[in-house]
Amino acid sequence: MGPDTLNRAISKLFGRETGRKKQPPNKMGGLEHFTVHDLRRTFRSLAAAEGVPGHVAERCLNHKLKGVEGIYDRYDYFEERKLAHQKVADRIEPVIRL
Incomplete structure (x- = not known):
């Protein structure tokens, strides 16, 4: 597992994925990114x-x-x-x- 694997997974839940034009859906609602x-x-x-x-x-x-x-x-x-x-x-x- 890379040093940033968990942070990337969390970001993906928030609809943020670096390097992608189409971003994944935000599954965290109004929760502030962490x-x-x-x-x-x-x-x-x-x-x-x-x-x-x-x-x-x-x-x-x-x-x-x-x-x-x-x-x-x-x-x-x-x-x-x-x-x-x-x-x-x-x-x-x-x-x-x-």
């Missing part, structure tokens, strides 16, 4: 709002810890990441079910 990075940023913000510690939220995004901490801390935070994802899922579920 990218994969927007989804990651939203997750990070919601995780913070739910009280997820910063180092756990960063690991959820597959970011490496920097400096000495990144060198010495090899723990995978699996259970903590699982809980963080559940907290964010619980927060957005009522919105999705509208």
Whole structure:
């Protein structure tokens, strides 16, 4: 998968496809266009709002810890990441079910 594959797929849903004269139909209605990075940023913000510690939220995004901490801390935070994802899922579920 290329580095821009998901963004291209999302753009196609919004009726935007680069290099084509005839654009695909917009299947997203009036929803504002977004990218994969927007989804990651939203997750990070919601995780913070739910009280997820910063180092756990960063690991959820597959970011490496920097400096000495990144060198010495090899723990995978699996259970903590699982809980963080559940907290964010619980927060957005009522919105999705509208």
